[in-house]
Amino acid sequence: MSQTTYRAPESGEFAFDAENEALAQRIIARYPEGRHRSAVIPLLDIAQRQNGGWLSKEAVEFVAGRLGMAPIRVHEVASFYSMFNKNPVGKYLLQVCRTTPCWLRGSDSLTQTIKEICGIEIGDTSEDGLFTLIEVECLGACCNAPMVQINDDYYEDLTAKSLDKILDNLKNGRVVEKGSQTGRIASARQDGPHILVDFDPNPVSSGILRGDAVDEEAPGPGSAPTPDPSLEEKADAAGKRPAGLDRPRNGKADALIKIKGIGPANEAALAKLGIFHFDQIASWSPEEATWVGTFLAFPGRIEHEEWIQQAKTLAGRKA
Ligand code: FES
Incomplete structure (x- = not known):
């Protein structure tokens, strides 16, 4: 009987640092024994982030070794998905959408703006890196x-002028506004609602969108799922519960969904923990972030999505 063989992975100098190793272990543990290779995409993502935004051969083969996979299988995954970069990239990877809706609305002018401001062609990295x-x-x-x-992050409703400003802010280390550049909420019509104008939206979901006070009792699409008591136990074992408030200060919660990674359901879940304001999240210690991440059943995501950093920026802008 023939047997498939493969050369041993060559991880070279690459290895997860302690924090990423812990994160990788938590991700791998989600899959049953014998199915750990299912963690290949998240582990490649971790490797890419640790490796400065791209996957070297060593990084890919480290992941192969970590999951007991043939290196070619991991190279196949890494080369199939466009979010994995096979070559070094700059500090800011600018991905211009060129598909029909964006093209009709001026994506060519965005590409041209980047070319002129950064002095690069498609596929290039600017001289300053x-x-x-x-x-x-x-x-x-x-x-x-x-x-x-x-x-x-996504930057939407762009014009050449607004993109020029974003690039300038990034170049000079200034804070940039993510999302719609015209103030549009989610994907609502730009000129305001034309249907459902007298719709009385659920207090939770409407409060979340407008940053109004959150009615914790109200059910609705944005309400938190019923907490799993075992998650609280796990969270207590993993970290330290952050202090919460009884209610939002001045009866008005911050729109925590402005933090990338927090959607309506998580905002409602945080409200149940007494977390209503950017400055509360900004002050979390690593142990408190771990507690919340475990409680919300996505350990490690808070750190990856930099909630605390984002919250500090948003709290500073509010002050
Ligand atoms: S066409 Fe869909 S995001 Fe650009």
């Missing part, structure tokens, strides 16, 4: 076309 430009297909934000993804 700040920007890499690539064009991609639909990123699923067509309602707010044209749009560009910069690292993990």
Whole structure:
């Protein structure tokens, strides 16, 4: 009987640091024994982030070794998905969507703006190492076309002028406004609602969108799922519960959904923990972030999505 063999992975100098190793272990533990290779995509993502935004051969083969996979299988995954970069990229990876809705709404002018401001062509990295430009297909934000993804964030409703400003702010280390550049909420019509104008939205979901007070008792699409008591036990074992408030200060909660990674359900779940304001999240210690991440059943995501950093920025802007 023939047997498939493969050369041993060559991890070289690459290895997860302690924090990423702990995160990798938690991810791998989600899969039953014998199915750990299912963790290949999240582990490649961790490796790419640790490796400065791209996957070297050593990083890919480290993941192969970590999961007991043939290196070729992991190379196949890494080369199939466009979110994995096979070459070094700049500090800011600019992905211009060029699919029809964005193209009709001016994506060519966005690409041209980047070329002129950064002095690069598609596929290049600027001399200062700040920007890499690539064009991609639909990123699923067509309602707010044209749009560009910069690292993990979407910048929507762009014009050449607003993109110019974003690039300038990034270049000079200034805070940039993510999401719609015209103030549009989610993918609502730009000129306001034309249907359901007398609809009385659920207090929780409408409060979340407008930053109003959150009615914790109200059910609705944005309400938190019933907490699993075992998650609280796990969270207590993993970290330290952050102090919460009885109610939002001045009866008005911050719109925590402005923090990338927090959606309506998580905002409602945080409200149940007494977390209503950016400055509360901004002050979390690592142990408190771990507690919340475990409680919300996505350990490690708070750190990856930099909730605390985002909250500090938003709290500073509010002050
Ligand atoms: S076409 Fe650009 S996000 Fe869909």
